[in-house]
Amino acid sequence: MSTLSAWVLSIAGVVLLSVLVELILPSGVMNKYIKGIFAFIIMLVILTPIPKLLNQHINISNFFNSEIIKPDEDYLEQINLDKLSTLQTEIENEIKQKGYKSVKVYISSNIFDNSFKIKNATVDISNLVITSNAEHTNILKIKQQITEIVKNYLSIGEDYIFYEE
DSSP states (O other): OOHHHHHHHHHHHHHHHHHHHHHHSOSSHHHHHHHHHHHHHHHHHHHTTHHHHHHSOOOHHHHHHSSSSOOOHHHHHHHHHHHHHHHHHHHHHHHHHTTEESOEEEEEEOTTSSSOOEEEEEEEOTTOEEOTTSOOOOHHHHHHHHHHHHHHHHOOOGGGEEEEO
16 A cells, blocks of 8 residues: 555544534534544645655656746747847837937847747847937948947847848
């Protein structure tokens, strides 16, 4: 007989015994004390296997590395796509506030990975329109301003920011 079935049978036996004793005993003050004693015994029987479980070494890392728990890749992909989209929109809006319209930002990242890490960014300035808010300077200064915005949002180096003209 397995340990679990023996434990369940012992709980059922004690409960059954307590019901029989309660039916046999007359109602009164003594009945209350007997019920209390049986409740205590039932509690002890229920808690009996806990010390055995605590003394065993349970390796939780095997549980998390197994096939039982694994991330939902579709969900991760959607979350990371949403992050990318939000970042791209925020960067493009910041660039627009500086006075440069029609600038597109494309962020490269592995969207299927648990850790969201940005590889690089490509800024498309082929349709760049300079509004009245911006200074009319040369393209190098415009690229520097845009590079600073992208660096601040993505925390990547200038070497990972590419331009399409």
